[in-house]
Amino acid sequence: MKRTIMVLLLAVLTLGVAAQTENPRGIYKMMTLTGKLGEVIAPYEQYKICTDSMTLMVSAQNALFSITDNDHDVFYYTGDKHKSEDDKSTLIYDSDAKHFTQKWWSRFPNHLHFPDGGWCIEKYESGQYSEAGKIFFDALTGDAQVDAANALTGTWRLISR
Secondary structure: OHHHHHHHHHHHHHHHHHOOEOOOOEEEEEEEEEEOOEEEEOOOEEEEEEOOOOEEEEEEEOOEEEEEOOOOOOOOOOOOOOOOOOOOOOEEEOEOOOEEEEEEEEEOOOOOOOOEEEEEEEEEEEOOOOHHHHHHHHHHHOOOOOOOOOOOOOOOOOOOO
């Protein structure tokens, strides 16, 4: 009986660890940032849209949203260790459908949060949105509610002749 319980416990722990090694896919909101000031609640509203073909960053400020290709790469699980001490490549770890961690090397002089020549760690969670963020992403993904009484709501398409 003891052996059966130990085997089951080991299997559950193994599955839990394996579940943290997925490639992040979906929309994630930055929850915390670790930099010059230590770990702080995300000082600004930032999202990552992770797909199989690209990773986009969405920044929001005063209900204005910008979408950029800030990372120039698809996010794949890398693990939390670098190959060498000189390796400054971005790491993606602790990753599954619910969250992931990004560790990246900063070269921002005089930034409040990012050290010049140091590591930053950003933790992201899926399913987390500000009120304006929820409206924005619902519109972007086609999940927006349509008001039949308002002729301007719905799906807009550009038609060229």
